[in-house]
Amino acid sequence: MLRSASIKDVANHARVAVGTVSNVLNNPDRVSPRTKDRVLQAIEELGFVRNDAARQLRAGHSRTIGLIVLDVGNPFFTAVARAAEDAAALHGSAVLLGDSGHDAGRESGYIDLFQEQRVQGLLISPVGDVEERLDQLRERGVPTVLVDRLADDASYSSVSVNDVEGGFLAARHLLDIGRRRLAFVTGPTSVRQFADRLEGARRAVADVSGASLEVVESDGQTVLAGRGMGDQLVGRSADKIPDGIFCANDLLALGVMQSLAMTHTFRIPEDVALIGYDDIDFAMSAVVPLSSIRQPTEAIGRTAIELLAEELDETHPRHRAVVFTPELVVRQSTAGAAV
Incomplete structure (x- = not known):
């Protein structure tokens, strides 16, 4: 395998000092146009590529x-x-x-x-x-x-993003359309963002008489995890199933939506209203376009x-x-x- 050209090879080819090549690469104003052209021609002919790793070591950062x-x-x-x-x-x-x-x-x-x-x-x-x-x-x-x-x-x-406000907006929207048995489907609430969204949802529910909020926590935050949480919810008796579900992100919401759709029993939004968080591109193109809390x-x-x-x-x-x-x-x- 051919050895890559070094800065010394360029200097020899251009008949200049190694320091001159370095100046062409790093401080071209210090080199005369004629010498600079000769060095650049040597670089092109030899196919020289500067060693950025070495430069980073000298500069202290990349x-x-x-x-x-x-x-x-x-x-x-x-x-x-x-x-x-x-x-x-x-x-x-x-x-x-x-x-x-x-x-x-x-x-x-x-x-x-x-x-x-x-x-x-x-x-x-x-x-x-x-x-x-x-x-x-x-x-x-x-x-x-x-x-x-x-x-x-x-x-x-x-x-x-103000996730407390986002959680409040999501839950308040479900409450405004008449839903009272809410569920918050989330990943681990040890995650700061999820905990803040839960706090906001609780604030909204506390303002409405007769409303309740159940927390359904999952280890994951994926579509598959959401489907599993949805399966748990639809497996309950009719009076225990929430009529409004707020998911901590859109992936969980899309999974819950898949679970509800596969049962052919629960209609969205007539039986269960569903809202996610993040407003990813897939939210708009879901089988039932998903309401969401948009983050910029x-x-x-x-x-x-x-x-x-x-x-x-x-x-x-x-x-x-x-x-x-x-x-x-x-x-x-x-x-x-x-x-």
């Missing part, structure tokens, strides 16, 4: 940004990652994506990996309490921005990069918490369901 999300299989996080990647490209950076899978150990491994890669900074939607790890990163010159999670104090920048995924990803750029500004670094307001989107799974 042009990459680490992004760790809870579940890359969830279209919400995929959309956030895509928006962050587009925004990073405008800053001349690239995004390296890691999927923690809601696993703290896996999350820790990605933090270690991105630190070894000398990323410029880290964007993270954390599994749990990671402040100690993030403090260590900051001490080592790696700023961090929390994504889809409000920082507990002013020492970190964060971009999030593009704005979340773009803002995360902007906040990181502010953190990287050595002259005026600052921490900011940006909180977006969620939006109720009503479709056929709840529309016209008033009783």
Whole structure:
């Protein structure tokens, strides 16, 4: 196998010093146009590719940004990652994506990996309490921005959505169309976002006499997990089945919808009104278009990069918490369901 051309090979081919080649690559203004043209011609003829890893070691960091999300299989996080990647490209950076899978150990491994890669900074939607790890990163010159999670104090920048308000909007909508036996189908409530959505739903139910809210918790947050939760609910006696279901994300809601549809017994929304959270693309195209709470995924990803750029500004670094307001989107799974 042929050996890749080195910077020394380029210098010899162009009949210049190694330092001159380095200046052409990094400080071209220091080199005369004639010499620069000769070096660039040598680079093209030899097919030289700069060793970016070595450059990163000298500079202390790379042009990459680490992004760790809870579940890359969830279209919400995929959309956030895509928006962050587009925004990073405008800053001349690239995004390296890691999927923690809601696993703290896996999350820790990605933090270690991105630190070894000398990323410029880290964007993270954390599994749990990671402040100690993030403090260590900051001490080592790696700023961090929390994504889809409000920082507990002013020492970190964060971009999030008001999930308490989102939970309130979802439950209030079910109550407004006359539903009183509500169920909240969720992943582990140890996840901060799910706990906040539950808090909001409870606030809405507390305002309405005769209304109740049951929490149905699952280990997963996928369509399959939602189908399993739906099977549990439809297997009950008629008087124990909720007439309004709020799911902590759209994937769970789509699974519940599949379960209800397969029984050929329960109609959506006539018998059971159903609403999800995130407003992913699949929500609109479901068999019964799904009502949902919309999160501004593009704005979340773009803002995360902007906040990181502010953190990287050595002259005026600052921490900011940006909180977006969620939006109720009503479709056929709840529309016209008033009783």
